[in-house]
Structures are given as structure tokens and as C-alpha cells.
Amino acid sequence: MKKLFAVLITLLTVTILSACGGDESGSADASDKDTIRFGATSGPYSDMVNKAIKPLLEEKGYEVTNKEFTDYVQPNKALANGDLDANLFQHKIFLESFAEEHGLDLSEVIIVPTAPMGIYSNTFEDIESIEKGSTMGVPNDPTNLARALIVLEEEGLVTIKDDVDPLRASLKDIKENKKDIEFVEVEAGQLPRLVDSEDLSMVPGNYALAAGMDLLNALALEDMPDDYRNRVAVKTEDLDKQFVKDIKEVVESEEFEKIIDEEFEGFGKPQWMKDKEE
Template identity: 30%
Template sequence: MRLEQEQQSRFGFAESVRCGKSQRFEQPPASESPSPSPSPEVTLKVGAAPVPHAEILEFIKPALKAQGVNLEVVILDDEGQLNPALKDGQIDANYFQHVPYLDSVKGEKGYDFVVGAKVHVEPIGFYSNKHKSKDELPDGAKIGIPNNPSNEYRALVLLQQQGLIKLKDGLTTYEATPKDIVDNPKKLTFVEADSATLPRALPDLDGAIINTNLVLEAKIDPKTALFREDANSPYANIITIRKGDENREEIKKLNAALTTPEVKKFIEDKYGVAVVPAF
């Protein structure tokens, strides 16, 4: 009888093992795999001109934050240092220049940069404290123009489009100076100056061609321009990055965030004729 009980006991135990009923040898239930921790936030430093570039970057900060990118906007006192800062790795990208300007300096300075998003055009305009129309400009009028190569060419082309001067044929490198003028009916004289000084110089000039970002910074109403570029300008302001960085995920997110319908509306609502979306 005892043997039978022992056999039953052994067989019962074996059956329970086969059926997975034994509590003695049962493995504890596997715990659920922990959910993967979120990717760490990446900081992206972008150098920019104050207006409108930095303001547009500030607008997209929340959208990038939601994608894990902490956008840090860097404004330097001298915009001319934004390309050296990019070259030296102090910033990850910059946003202040157009392609003709970049082309005019990168060969000279050895910049190995590539172009990211094309964001906006700032149509340059002719401003005057003394005259209400271009027809009022007297003979010998003193005209201020930017002294950096690409913007100087741009200013002279605008004057040519208005019939005030004529440049020699064959200028294809976005570079020209007053020496390239072949016809100047009003005998205009030109003051070549750093772009940033032109708004302050207006009282001493008959007029000046000024970049729109500088007009906005100087609190000049861009609608007061006597004439300006149209929206078909080749001078779209761009995101500039070091070659090889264009495939970084945070750079791709920056380019995408700057070319959304929301950014287009922000630019149109905030700046009107002064800044035109380029996408």
C-alpha cells in the first residue's frame, strides 16, 4: 500500500511537471522589457544675424525642442565672424548670408562649406532722407553702397535696373565696383562703406542702398524705400554648414523646420515686404 502511494505520488508529481503545474521548479514570469529610454537631447548652435534671422530661429525653437533638438542661437557683434566661427567649430551652422556672398569669400578664406535650406530673401532697397523719388536725385548725387563684393554688385545692378547707371557687359561673377560703370547720366558719386554703417550715414548722403536686415535693425520702415529688388532675387539667405555635416539628423531637422508653412506665414505676417520666403 505504501509502495502504491509512493508510486502515485511520484507519478502525480511527474505529471504535474509535464503539465507545467509544479510550483517548485516553475521559473518566475519574465518581467516586461523596460521601455527604451528617450534619446538624449542634442544641442545645436546656430550663429545668426539679429534680424530677421535670429527671430526666425527663435520661432522654430519649440518645434525643434519637440524633436529632441535644443536650438541655441548665437549672435556675434561682428557678423563677419560667423563664417570663421563655423570653420573653427564654435557653431554648428550659420544663417546670415546668401550664396553669392558665400561664393565670394569661401575661395579666398578656404571655407569648405555647403548650403542647407534656402529660407528667405531680403530685397535690398534704396533709402533717402532727402528725396521722395529717384527722379529727384540731383546731378552729382552722393550714393552709399555696400563695400563687400557681392552686395556691391547687387547694389549696382539695382541702380542699373532703375536706369540710373549702366554696367559693362560680361560681369558674371557677382562682383563689380563703380569702375565697371560705363554710363552714368547723372554723374552719381559713390561712397563705398561697410553695410552696417549705411543707415547711420543717410543724413550725409542723397541716398543709400541698404540690406533689409540692417533697415529693420535701424528701425527704418522698409516701405519707405524709393525702389527695391523684386522677389526674383538670387540672393536667398541660407543655412550654411561644414561639408560632411549635412547628414547629421539635427541639421536635417533644422532645415526642415525652417521651410514649413508655419514659418512662411510667420515671415509674411511679421515682415511684410521687407522679407520674402524663398521656399
């Protein structure tokens, strides 16, 4: 019996040690990733992953995959459930509201250059030539409409009531419409078409690029607040992991900015990148 008891104790000890060894190995694999699975919406931000982020991470020894999405729901759900390690497609306001609504624990890593909203026209060559009573397409969703009104105010076309938060302004909050512009509200994705049917159209950058428009042809481009610029996001529990630090490092690199300048003309740079250039 004593021999049998000794054998059982030995087997139990080996099993416990093996289990502990397996846990340590799993932790090492989790923290020392060699593959990073990105997700991005199809278009300019998927291009940014493929042309700028992926090659720089591969120089660090990572294998990088990028899954393209056609909606704004699945990239965050895929990130939260572990199908992705990082995504790039959303601004701060969307990230925070989506995470809260769906009970997800996601965090931003770094803000990236973002295609700005612009005023486009086939009727007028510049802001000064806009005539009174002109028609303009604007987004009908609250977030993009507020952005549009900020641009219009910066260009001296409207003024917003003093007691209104510019980030939440709507058409009813216009105090002065200096050119008596007639606003036509439509879904943001339809705004490129209104460049032909209306005198002017306020088109978000991603939809302008998807429609084959040149950002540099805009009469004016948005100097957007960083809250509206897109950012790389990860699960909050991964923020301190090495692969996340390496993502941040490559986005902050001179090589990344050079690719942006060459391949993504017209994209507005975040404040941290502007500060670095000063």
C-alpha cells in the first residue's frame, strides 16, 4: 500500500507540474505573438493597413493578415471575440458608444491620418464664388452633420448659436446662413452623387475616395478634431502586450509618415503627428 501511495503521489506531482508548464507556455504564446490579425473596412483604411502598417510590422518579424469588412458592426465584434487582434476603421466617438452599447472592453492604441470631409462642387471653383441661394447636400446623421457645420462655419458660410456644442450642432442651430444656402439632407453614402445634382455637396472622405473623387479637388477640406479621426483599436486587456506596442511604434515611425505622404494625399494628420513635424 505504501508503494502504491508513493506512485500515486508521484503521478499527481508530475500532472500538476505539467499543467503548470502548459499554462506558462500558453502565456508566453499570448504575449509573444508572431502573427497579428488586423481588420479594416474596405477602402482607404484597409489600404492603409496593407500599404503602410503591414509591411512595417513584417519588417519586425510579424506575419500580418488583414480581413476586410463592408460594415461598421462586425470589425468590433470580431475584435472582442478574439477573431482579430486589432482593427482600423472608426473614430473615438463611434468606438466608445459602440463598446458601451454592446458591452465590449475595447481601447484605442493610436490615431492615424484620416480622410477629411470636404466641400465639393462642379458649379463653383472656390468658396468665394458660391452664390446666394445655392443648394448643398449634407449628411443626415447627427455626427457627420455636426462635422459639416463646423466646416461651413470655418469657411465663413454659416455661424452656429453660441450656446450650442459644435460637436452636436444641427441645422436648427444655425444662427446665420450668410449665403442663404438651401441644405439637402441625405445619407452620407449618397453625397458623392449630389455633386452633380446640387450646386455643392459636403462629402465625408471615405465616401469621396470610394466614389473615385480626389480629395485635393475639394473647395475646402475639414480640419477635423482628433475625436473624429480614425484609430487602431485592440481589446483593453491587450494594451500592454508587445504586439500592441509594436503597432504603435510603426505608426509613429518616419517610414509610416512617408508612405502616408506618398500614398494618401489629402489625409488630415492627427495632432501628435503635427507636433512631431514642428
